[in-house]
Amino acid sequence: MIGVPGTGDALAGAAEIEGRSLWQDALARLLRNRAAVVSMIVLGIVGTLAILAPLLSPHPFDEIYWDRIQAPPDFANAHWFGTDGNGRDMFVRTLYGARISLMVGLLATGVSLLIGVSWGATAGYFGGRVDNFMMRFVDIMYSLPFMFFVILLMVMFGRHIWLIFIALGAVEWLTMARIVRGQTLSIRRREFIEAAHASGIGSFKIIFRHVIPNVLGPVIVYMTLTVPQVILTESFLSFLGLGVQEPLTSWGVLISEGARVIETAPWMLVFPATFLAVTLFCFNFLGDGLRDALDPKDR
Amino acid sequence: MFRYVFRRLISAVPTLLIIVTIAFFMMRVAPGGPFDQERNLPPEIEANVLKAYGLDKPLVEQYLDYVGGLLRGDFGPSFEFRDFTVRDLIFGGFPASLQIGSMALLLAIVFGVGFGAFAALRQNSRADYAVMTLAMTGIAIPNFVMAPVLTLVLGVYLSLLPVAGWGDGAWVNKILPVVALALPQVAYISRLTRGSMVEVLNSNYIRTARAKGLRESIVVNRHALKGALLPVVSYLGPAAAAVVTGSVVIETIFEVPGIGRYFVLGALNRDYPLVMGTVIFYAMLIIALNLVVDLIYAWLDPKVRLE
Numbered sequence: 001m002i003g004v005p006g007t008g009d010a011l012a013g014a015a016e017i018e019g020r021s022l023w024q025d026a027l028a029r030l031l032r033n034r035a036a037v038v039s040m041i042v043l044g045i046v047g048t049l050a051i052l053a054p055l056l057s058p059h060p061f062d063e064i065y066w067d068r069i070q071a072p073p074d075f076a077n078a079h080w081f082g083t084d085g086n087g088r089d090m091f092v093r094t095l096y097g098a099r100i101s102l103m104v105g106l107l108a109t110g111v112s113l114l115i116g117v118s119w120g121a122t123a124g125y126f127g128g129r130v131d132n133f134m135m136r137f138v139d140i141m142y143s144l145p146f147m148f149f150v151i152l153l154m155v156m157f158g159r160h161i162w163l164i165f166i167a168l169g170a171v172e173w174l175t176m177a178r179i180v181r182g183q184t185l186s187i188r189r190r191e192f193i194e195a196a197h198a199s200g201i202g203s204f205k206i207i208f209r210h211v212i213p214n215v216l217g218p219v220i221v222y223m224t225l226t227v228p229q230v231i232l233t234e235s236f237l238s239f240l241g242l243g244v245q246e247p248l249t250s251w252g253v254l255i256s257e258g259a260r261v262i263e264t265a266p267w268m269l270v271f272p273a274t275f276l277a278v279t280l281f282c283f284n285f286l287g288d289g290l291r292d293a294l295d296p297k298d299r
Numbered sequence: 300m301f302r303y304v305f306r307r308l309i310s311a312v313p314t315l316l317i318i319v320t321i322a323f324f325m326m327r328v329a330p331g332g333p334f335d336q337e338r339n340l341p342p343e344i345e346a347n348v349l350k351a352y353g354l355d356k357p358l359v360e361q362y363l364d365y366v367g368g369l370l371r372g373d374f375g376p377s378f379e380f381r382d383f384t385v386r387d388l389i390f391g392g393f394p395a396s397l398q399i400g401s402m403a404l405l406l407a408i409v410f411g412v413g414f415g416a417f418a419a420l421r422q423n424s425r426a427d428y429a430v431m432t433l434a435m436t437g438i439a440i441p442n443f444v445m446a447p448v449l450t451l452v453l454g455v456y457l458s459l460l461p462v463a464g465w466g467d468g469a470w471v472n473k474i475l476p477v478v479a480l481a482l483p484q485v486a487y488i489s490r491l492t493r494g495s496m497v498e499v500l501n502s503n504y505i506r507t508a509r510a511k512g513l514r515e516s517i518v519v520n521r522h523a524l525k526g527a528l529l530p531v532v533s534y535l536g537p538a539a540a541a542v543v544t545g546s547v548v549i550e551t552i553f554e555v556p557g558i559g560r561y562f563v564l565g566a567l568n569r570d571y572p573l574v575m576g577t578v579i580f581y582a583m584l585i586i587a588l589n590l591v592v593d594l595i596y597a598w599l600d601p602k603v604r605l606e
Binding site: 255 | 314322436440447448450451544548551552566574578581582
């Protein structure tokens with residue numbers, strides 16, 4: 001791995017004494033990227049807030065305060081973000097929304113990772129007719145208005161949270177499959193694959209033990225960029241009333257409730273919208289940073 | 300050229316058929332029918348209702364009926380809007396959606412290319428960073444957040460524009476939806492234009508053009524911009540799809556009487572024929588738009604061989 005001019009100076013001395021792996025190198029580059037580091041910290045904070053949500057506020061997320069309906073932010077009653085149209089505390093609801101949104105983002109990305117990586121690696125490894133057929137399928141899927149299919153699924157099978165994970169994961173794997181296939185194609189003729197083949201290891205094992213670990217770099221980068229995409233899609237669905245259902249909530253649901261009373265209760269919109277935008281921002285910056293760190297020639 | 304168009308149109312047929320088939324069977328295996336709410340009906344009446352909508356026939360026959368209807372341009376009756384057929388609703392909503400969508404796309408291209416080229420010509424200057432930071436913001440903030448925020452600032456606080464409503468298509472009512480729909484695409488296109496413009500400006504043929512002593516405006520406008528636009532053109536397909544998808548949410552927020560709104564209402568009310576009809580219509584639209592984009596691309600770039 002050749003360092004980028006100007007970035008290797010600080011570590012140049014150390015490099016001669018002990019070798020650095022690709023990953024250490026990438027980590028060092030990532031930590032030097034200020035936007036990416038700040039993004040990681042902010043995401044860490046949002047994540048911690050989401051996990052600790054019930055401990056941070058005296059109010060349960062579904063408790064209705066009949067005397068404080070749509071109340072503006074007020075510190076006396078510990079409604080830091082105000083209350084919503086049903087008199088529920090917005091601070092706690094925003095954090096519970098964070099839980100759902102982040103969980104959907106991570107789990108659906110996991111599903112897409114599972115499908116996309118296996119699909120792409122298999123197609124790329126076997127090549128030829130298998131590859132042709134598998135990628136043709138991806139092309140067709142690409143040309144479908146997938147968002148509408150997710151909505152169709154939601155309409156028909158009810159808006160269950162697990163269905164959201166699976167549906168979003170099932171439509172977000174296409175780009176991942178393409179990336180992994182391209183990477184696999186470029187390494188499948190390399191000597192270590194040939195060696196594995198010669199020593200009698202089966203194709204399935206070669207794909208999972210030798211091919212996939214070697215394409216992880218781009219996969220991680222794209223994964224980081226898929227998470228905000230999924231969060232966005234889930235919010236989109238929830239905004240339309242087709243996603244997460246009461247009493248659970250997500251940022252999309254909160255934003256949609258807030259948008260309806262924008263004139264009288266702007267705080268109902270501002271807080272969840274800020275959380276969503278900041279989270280998306282950070283994931284995008286982190287993804288860009290990771291790309292620069294793992295693939296310096298791409299700059 | 301003609302043969303290419305023809306071949307592309309033919310190859311769209313199986314794709315559409317797949318969409319129709321998936322949509323139809325998904326709808327039928329789904330638990331719960333559209334008439335479940337009215338469960339106090341006497342069995343004879345319920346049978347009549349099902350019969351009126353052709354739901355008592357065998358599944359295969361229903362499927363063939365539906366596909367046959369589609370070929371005649373008949374999307375079936377709407378369950379929710381009892382007096383309308385799905386076709387009426389789609390064609391009734393199309394003008395409003397088309398206006399909003401095409402204006403947004405046009406706006407996105409003009410401003411996206413403008414900002415992108417502007418930033419690329421001032422690479423690494425403060426103006427460049429400012430434009431690119433704005434573009435990043437446009438990408439990170441989804442349009443369903445942008446739309447209410449724009450409404451809050453321009454409509455509520457400054458009272459410059461109407462907050463929502465269609466006003467029978469008055470142009471002031473169109474500004475906010477069009478802008479909200481266009482903004483994310485402005486951001487994408489300007490990032491794309493900047494990237495490819497920077498690359499083109501460093502290429503040999505631009506150096507040649509400058510060495511010939513051409514005026515800078517000609518070098519930029521006629522030589523650089525044309526080359527830099529190719530990635531932008533190939534992005535127009537996804538951009539159009541994104542505008543179509545975004546219009547669903549924008550039309551709902553601003554109460555635009557377009558297809559997107561019917562789609563959401565249909566989805567919320569489990570109006571299967573309406574939802575399916577809209578999905579199929581959107582799919583056709585996106586396929587057609589992709590074809591147009593490919594043709595433009597081929598026209599711009601002689602290296603792409605169509606035959």
